[in-house]
Amino acid sequence: MNPWPDITAAIAHATGGAFRIEQRTPVGGGCINSAWRIEGQGQRYFVKINNSAFGGMFAAETAGLSAIAATRTLRVPHPVCHGTNRNASWLVLEYIEFGRKSNMRLLGAQLAALHRVTSRHYGWPHDNTIGATPQINTASDDWCAFWREHRLGYQLKLAATNGYVGRLQQLGGRLMNHLPELLSGRRPQPSLLHGDLWSGNAAFDAGGEPVIFDPAAYYGDREADLAMTELFGGFSAEFYAAYREAYPLGAGYARRKTLYNLYHVLNHLNLFGGGYLAQAEDMMAELLAEV
Numbered sequence: 283m284n285p286w287p288d289i290t291a292a293i294a295h296a297t298g299g300a301f302r303i304e305q306r307t308p309v310g311g312g313c314i315n316s317a318w319r320i321e322g323q324g325q326r327y328f329v330k331i332n333n334s335a336f337g338g339m340f341a342a343e344t345a346g347l348s349a350i351a352a353t354r355t356l357r358v359p360h361p362v363c364h365g366t367n368r369n370a371s372w373l374v375l376e377y378i379e380f381g382r383k384s385n386m387r388l389l390g391a392q393l394a395a396l397h398r399v400t401s402r403h404y405g406w407p408h409d410n411t412i413g414a415t416p417q418i419n420t421a422s423d424d425w426c427a428f429w430r431e432h433r434l435g436y437q438l439k440l441a442a443t444n445g446y447v448g449r450l451q452q453l454g455g456r457l458m459n460h461l462p463e464l465l466s467g468r469r470p471q472p473s474l475l476h477g478d479l480w481s482g483n484a485a486f487d488a489g490g491e492p493v494i495f496d497p498a499a500y501y502g503d504r505e506a507d508l509a510m511t512e513l514f515g516g517f518s519a520e521f522y523a524a525y526r527e528a529y530p531l532g533a534g535y536a537r538r539k540t541l542y543n544l545y546h547v548l549n550h551l552n553l554f555g556g557g558y559l560a561q562a563e564d565m566m567a568e569l570l571a572e573v
């Protein structure tokens with residue numbers, strides 16, 4: 283069924299004015315949803331659409347974008363509305379024209395500013411998703427327990443249900459037991475994190491200002507965000523230099539980086555399979571070799 287009449291009505295309701303789509307253009311680059319640029323009466327919006335089961339995911343994405351926007355540290359697309367009907371769910375955002383001029387130093391400094399926004403607990407008021415996988419955000423005061431239960435443990439259990447038993451689970455079980463040693467009493471500030479910060483979720487607007495989008499926000503160790511920027515590359519030396527100038531990193535980041543990126547590699551294993559199994563096992567073996 284055509285979702286556009288309901289989406290158009292929702293935009294009109296949210297903006298308090300009439301809206302009619304004059305032009306609709308598909309936007310590529312997303313992993314999960316179909317994405318569109320829609321235009322009419324001098325307004326432009328970015329719209330993500332999926333089936334009706336994804337309504338909660340779009341509500342959670344809205345909450346993450348709104349929380350990051352409220353910090354006024356880093357530009358994110360302003361959420362316009364989200365909704366669900368019998369056949370579809372959608373998220374409508376401000377459309378941002380991306381440009382070629384990049385300012386990695388500013389992105390590093392602004393990410394540090396975002397990370398200085400903290401909460402009293404680890405977690406987030408609601409669960410959200412990492413890719414299409416549920417991400418559990420139950421509040422906790424114990425970072426090690428949070429990472430063990432809601433991040434690595436959750437993905438390992440999912441991997442078992444996906445048939446990844448044997449060596450992955452053996453290494454995973456041992457790693458969970460050694461987690462307190464690997465984190466060695468670390469009690470980071472619960473920083474506001476983007477949560478899924480790979481280079482595909484960061485860009486620069488036409489004026490060169492950094493923009494981040496598609497968050498999986500929660501309060502946690504800021505090193506987890508930085509680690510992910512290193513997992514798939516795309517962030518320059520100036521980015522890291524500016525971040526460290528603004529908010530220096532503590533000792534031991536290099537080891538924790540592997541522990542934090544293991545979460546994303548396990549998630550990729552659960553979503554895509556393939557070579558991520560060997561990568562996850564290698565990362566676990568590397569971490570276990572240090573205890």
Ligand code: ADP
Nearest residue numbers: 311312313314315328359375376377378495496
């Ligand atoms: P998905 O949730 O499906 O992974 P993304 O949020 O990553 O989708 O968006 C897909 C692509 O659309 C991005 O790679 C980016 O190029 C572009 N995009 C994302 N948000 C906006 C926006 N607000 N305005 C314009 N383009 C956007």
